[in-house]
Amino acid sequence: MRTEHAPDNDNDVFFSILGPLQVTIADRVVQLAKNRQLTVLAVLLTEANKVVSVNRIIDAVWGDAPPVTADKQIQTCVWRLRSAFKKAGGDGLIETTRGGYLLRLPDGCLDTQLFERAMLRGRECAEDGDLAGAVEQYRAALALFRGRPLAELDSPAIEAVAAYWTERELSVLEECLDIELAMGRHRELISELRLLVEEHPLREQLRGRLMTALYLSDRRADALAVYRAGRATLVSNLGLDPCARLQDLHRRIIAGHPVSSPQPQRARYTAKIPAQLPPDIGDFTGRADHLEWLDAELRRERAGGVPIIALVGRGGTGKSALAVHAAHRAQDHFPDGQLHADLKGSTAPLTPQAVLGNFLQALGTPERSVPADLANQATLFRSITAGKRLLILLDDAADYAQVEPLLPGGGESVVLCTSQSGMVETPGVTTRRVDGLDQADAVRLLSRLIGAERVAREPESSRAVVELCGHLPLAIRAAGARLHNRPTTRLERFADHLADEGRRMAELTYGSLDTGARLTAAADRVSPAERRLWLVLATLELPHLSTWVAAAVADLAEGEAQRLLDGLADHQLIDVVGENRLGRSHYEFHPLTRIRARQLADDELGADELEEALDRLVEVFSWLDARARRALDPHAVGQSTTLPDGVLRIGQGLLHDVTHLAELWLAHERENLPWLRALADIRTVPLQLPHQVVRVAADHHVA
Template sequence: MRTDVFFRILGPLQVTIADRVVQLAKNRQLTVLALLLTEANKVVSVGRIIDAVWGDAPPVTADKQIQTCVWRLRSAFEKAGGTGLIETARGGYLLRLPEGCLDAQVFEKAMLRGRERAEDGDLGGAVDEYRAALALFQGRPLAELESPAIEAVAAYWAERRLSVLEECLDIELAMGRHRELISELRLLVDEHPLREQLRGRLMTALYLSDRRADALAVYRAGRATLVSNLGLDPCARLQDLHRRIIAGHPITSPQPQRARYATKVPAQLPADVGDFTGRTEHLEWIDHELRRERPPVVALIGRGGVGKSALAVHAAHRARERFTDGQLHADLRGSTTPLEPQEVLSSFLYALGTPERSIPTDLANQATLFRSITAGKRLLIVLDDAESGAQIEPLLPGGTDSAVLVTSQSSMVETPGVTSRRIDGLDMADAVQLLGRLIGNERIAREPESARSIVDLCGHLPLALRAAGARLHTRPTVRLDRFVDHIADETHRIAELAYGSLDTGTRLAAAANRLSPTERALWLKLSIPDLPHISGWVAATVAGVTEDKAQRLLDKLVDHQLLDVVTENQLGGTHYEFHSLTRIRARQLADAELDLEELATALDRLVDVFSWLEAHARRALEHPGQLVRPPDVVREIGEDLLRDVTQRAELWLAQERPNLPWLHKLTIARPHRTHLSAFATTLPVATPGHHVA
């Protein structure tokens, strides 16, 4: 990658290649280039470029005009000897920017070196670094561009320059350079008359140079300006400085302090989990992903209560030392009431030192500013409980040094660059160890089999185990086998596995609230029969739709962690199953929501379809040439099912064999169903790890 190219945004936008300035047309080409620079090494969609160039009123030919702009930029670069700088990516463009080829990046690194020298006591060296950084500004950043998206970035860098300049002035005042700084401070106060920090520094420099009258005159002029423009008196700190100068009391120069700089590094991670247990393989995988040269977006996917948040926080604490510019954290509340990205970005920008008044109000400009600020930083960003990829996309940082760790019940497959891993329940040994930490290892030692039964009945979910542990902790004399007998009854289990904020049932069913009515109805109906696995044709029959449509509904249920994929079956389809606690909670909701007649119709249809399919499969084995026209309810499911049952009858019967006892029982129970709960209670009861033969 070439390194003789250099871009400037800390002043008029300028490009040099091999020390020669590239001539660019002063029109929308500059806006396109500026946007690509603020998000260097990231794909910028054509839609965002159009918004930056034209706002809410783009022309019909906007796409073609952007193509022309990019073509002209490439031509200008190639004419100057630079090739391959702008790449076409899916849906947009990417400007490939080597490290150290943007003045804003050089500025940040020089400023950080200055802070390090100041903290080490080398004030002279610190000033040299600060002044070298500030010299990179050659006027107002990107002043020739009028795009709101670019203006937000320009305002940030203008504010950044003043903030760093104030740090530098404090160090120089601490070194006793009062007289040398007076002229510069006067110019700054004239340029920024409402900035009280600068006025205070000028008053200090004048007073320490034995010019008390001039210092008091600066205060009076500042007070008059504030009153006439804002109707406000000077701040308390400036008033106190004024009183000291009047009284002739000694004052000291501002002292650079390590604590002052430390506050600019956010450390927002929640407290680590004190009794975190197991997950060794997952932790090693996360650690490996976060150590990559260009860390991806790492997503931990799993149902509610599986321990994704605790795992993410624990992994983040293990890795935090590698992310020297800090850690950001946000609970996105995706499974309940999702936060708007604007709210999260505002808090992130503020935590990174952006004054509240400089934070844009619209999402596009907030996201642009956030990417510009984070480019070149090493940040670890933890986004907990994301609703979808759309919610996190504006929260992704700029540059290639930061990492993002996301937890979600959604698959996140639509998010570019995401690397995901499914998180399931704890294995038996770790789950028993966690339970022992909650209720005491001596109780586990007395009843080890009962402890393992509790783990199974909790579905190996950390949340359910913690709730069970909390219950047992308040009942220190209750034997574990008695507790097992109690929660083995499905009518009690969900209630017993809720304790305060440890509400297993609510957490498991939260994702169901984001389903469409059709998806939710299918999920509830499928929970009633205790089928060891659910095939596509079963879902199609229960929903009364084709198998293709049922497959799309099943995909949604899997994406929301309400069904699990078991295995790919031998006929090329997929088998699904309920987590034991999810099924119980779904049945509770079904009892409250489903119409008895509607459910009866769906299950009767399942019985009829199953009976015909089984009979047809056996007939196909015994009399291969004798075909029987299928009833409409079967033909509506789809041709694939009929072909499998007819041509591969033995294989179809073998794969459906685990379901046969439940389906036969459902057939027998059909005349006796008078209440919704009877649909479940008349069926065989499956225990963990055991199927009824």
């Protein structure tokens, strides 16, 4: 027959972990071997509806000393579990995925889910003043416990989960006891409280409730005896006296003063629903399309997996402000609370372990019960959040490796993260790129910072200022702060200052509003080869960058240069701006990023290093230019018959383009050709500064 606590779902399968692990399918208890199969199943249950890697299962089963055949033994355990389920009529519960295994668990098929629902209904009743209804729901939740959770399993990973549910049982029981004492059930509770105090002699809150129940039942001497016994136990075991609250209760009982029953309070029942969102942005401006999309994504019902929404883009675009604003708009959709962490991924990334510790405590886990290691923290976090509807806002994520341990259990919660990384390696992620504001919204933000009248007096200069800020909210805020403190400065004069690239980054830095540092923070996290290429490319005055240009200056094959460009684009240090008819991508610098990169190039690139890079570029370009023109006009003169080593190194693809698709190649490079030809003409001028050639070639081209 079906277990005592039937699932409130339409499925025939039910899992119980609030006691010995038990599975029922079609009203029958499934017989499972009393060995590592149970540990494997327990790990899958604590991470239900989520892929669990084989390595994580191995760690739970064997810890630091797995056998050589561990992966094969896990495979066998899973096969036997599937066989047992299939025999009982539960085929297809465990799926094999690319990364491990997944237990597909329908809603309402786990006793911890039923516990949380009944507990929440009890709290709602208590908040509404229905104390009898609250007790009924609390007792129904507590009845789901059939002993110590997962007591038969000897695994640190499982023990952490078991300890959490044991603590949850006691904390909910204490809430229930407070309500019953408030209802005047002193005498009825004495026997239960005596058993609880004997089982948990160091838990002073339970002892205080027993003393209260005895005293209010006119058993003063017994209440004092309970205190003396508790004090002796504490001194003997811990060398400590009872806490101040218990001592105060003891003094009141001795003096015969009135002692009131604990009163359930609304604040107490909502304390474990976190509300960690930062304050909303008071002058948030624009982003109507993004907000409409985020509203739909945050509220959309999904089937399976944890929804991950990523806002990606360079520093300073206002991703964090957008995420916070959208989260506040949607918080009513997440009644179990909102968690928030600044992961500092673009500067000094926090460890997931540090973040999880805070999350677990915010969700009600006592600090002493938070596991010390990351794997057990993540397992406990998924177990606690399974079945909850939480919004988890992770700001400035470095990459998926930092985010993955912070993913909740179940599919009702949503993770919203911001990142300067493209987050392309994140399974199942939905991404949205965030760039600068459009011109109207950028001017509107400036007017909110310095006053609408000031902007209205100089509309053209206002547009020039936000244009020179690259339409980036961070840069506009820094400019607004400067202008706010210069109330008599005309916007036209300020725009003239910004037009000077040598002064622009200084003008767009104000206190913590450091535009240059935010834009290029990711440059400290890329590889040395990527950083050198980025600095060299920043010195070039090319309207767009082709892969062959990167290959030439870095002295690499086209494929290797492409990988470096991919890394720079993923970190928002350059932008992919399209694909030409040759099927090749081209790239651009954001104007402010280029200015900051040139400042860094002055400090980091030597003149000799840059001269060599430019010489390679001139040699490669001169040959390609002549080859393409010769392909279009066989009678053209000036092409060297010697194929430069640099062209050979770049690869056959480039040779094919300039030989057989010359017209398309020249069309693609049309905007770059004047500057490249000017560079070739003036390369006899020695460099004094790394980017001096940029100005010389640009001036030569203009002339």
